[in-house]
Amino acid sequence: MGSGKSTVGELLAAQLGVAFRDTDADIVAAEGREISDIFVEDGEEHFRALERAAVRTAVAEHTGVLALGGGAILDDGTRELLAGLPVAYLSMDVEEAVKRVGLNTARPLLAVNPRRQWRELMDARRHLYTEVARVVVATDDRTPEEVAQAVLDALELKDV
Numbered sequence: 001m002g003s004g005k006s007t008v009g010e011l012l013a014a015q016l017g018v019a020f021r022d023t024d025a026d027i028v029a030a031e032g033r034e035i036s037d038i039f040v041e042d043g044e045e046h047f048r049a050l051e052r053a054a055v056r057t058a059v060a061e062h063t064g065v066l067a068l069g070g071g072a073i074l075d076d077g078t079r080e081l082l083a084g085l086p087v088a089y090l091s092m093d094v095e096e097a098v099k100r101v102g103l104n105t106a107r108p109l110l111a112v113n114p115r116r117q118w119r120e121l122m123d124a125r126r127h128l129y130t131e132v133a134r135v136v137v138a139t140d141d142r143t144p145e146e147v148a149q150a151v152l153d154a155l156e157l158k159d160v
């Protein structure tokens, strides 16, 4: 969460000359409200159902770079859908996470005690990220441009 999927995904798409799409943005557009409002008003389970559907639609329709929400991989069907696709997992350590998103209340799962919440989320998720990823790219101490280049290199796509 906050590792740079949206930021780096957009750069990658521009560098590759393909379209960029982000399932969080798709959900916000379709619902006409922010993700934090969906969590507060309807709960996480409802958000996950919207997310599952948004990922399915995007994977079926979209041919460029796709950024997923940080928790999308919690769904078994989504992980199956991603199997065989060139998925990059953008990793970072906890201090970097707190620097980037710790004080940002737009991420409802980190709203209270972000350092502990982030550690707990990652303990539950890390194995799922590595299971679906073709490459793991560390983002600590790298600019978004450097991360985008590292993803291109790791996936053996064309140079920037």
Ligand SMILES: Nc1ncnc2c1ncn2[C@@H]1O[C@H](COP(=O)(O)OP(=O)(O)OP(=O)(O)O)[C@@H](O)[C@H]1O
Residues within 6 Å of the ligand: 001, 002, 003, 004, 005, 006, 007, 008, 024, 067, 068, 069, 070, 100, 101, 107, 139, 142, 143, 144, 147
């Ligand atoms: N390599 C980087 N170095 C420093 N800051 C970064 C880097 N990548 C992204 N950021 C910043 O960190 C924040 C989170 O980035 P971004 O929204 O792209 O993450 P995300 O992985 O899409 O998050 P989410 O899981 O919530 O969708 C933004 O403020 C962004 O500008």
Ligand SMILES: O=C(O)C1=C[C@@H](O)[C@@H](O)[C@H](O)C1
Residues within 6 Å of the ligand: 001, 024, 035, 068, 069, 070, 071, 072, 106, 107, 108, 109
């Ligand atoms: O990691 C998560 O569970 C989330 C990450 C964001 O991308 C959003 O999808 C939402 O805030 C939940």
Ligand SMILES: [Mg+2]
Residues within 6 Å of the ligand: 005, 006, 007, 022, 024, 067, 068, 069
């Ligand atoms: Mg994002």
